[in-house]
Amino acid sequence: MHTSAPSTTLPEDRTAGSGPWAAALAVDVLLVLLFAGLGRRTHALDAAGLLVTAGPFLAGLALGWLVWRVRRAPFAVRPHGIALWVTTVAVGLGLRLAVGEGTAPSFVLVTFAVLGAFLLGPRVLVAALRAIRSRRPG
Numbered sequence: 001m002h003t004s005a006p007s008t009t010l011p012e013d014r015t016a017g018s019g020p021w022a023a024a025l026a027v028d029v030l031l032v033l034l035f036a037g038l039g040r041r042t043h044a045l046d047a048a049g050l051l052v053t054a055g056p057f058l059a060g061l062a063l064g065w066l067v068w069r070v071r072r073a074p075f076a077v078r079p080h081g082i083a084l085w086v087t088t089v090a091v092g093l094g095l096r097l098a099v100g101e102g103t104a105p106s107f108v109l110v111t112f113a114v115l116g117a118f119l120l121g122p123r124v125l126v127a128a129l130r131a132i133r134s135r136r137p138g
Helices: 019-040 047-067 077-098 105-135
Strands: none
Touching (some): 019 105, 047 077, 077 105
16 A cells, blocks of 8 residues: 655645746736836836836846745745845846946935835735635634
8 A cells, every 4th residue: 555645745836836926926026017107107108118117126036936945835925935035126227227227326226125015915805815714713
């Protein structure tokens, strides 16, 4: 009789198929696009301009998802969410600086604050909902 070894994967690292991480990635991308759209609302808001503005931050987001293996725990606030947030902002601002785009101190602060709220907020919400659900009897 063959028995399988017990699972050593933490519950927050388990995903069923591609659903949970794909949904988390889609939300992250949409929120980075929203961030860029909000920043461009006082300028000409066209699709090309939106992608030019969002591009460096989307590159940072993609790098963060790969480097920090966010797919393993897409809704974790720590360490995945925080690392993803910092990577998205740092790479995005670095790329903007490299091509001569604005990186004024006020823009840097707003970028950290808004992307922090956008990338961590949904993860905090999921963690809170999971905590509530786990406390329910039955």
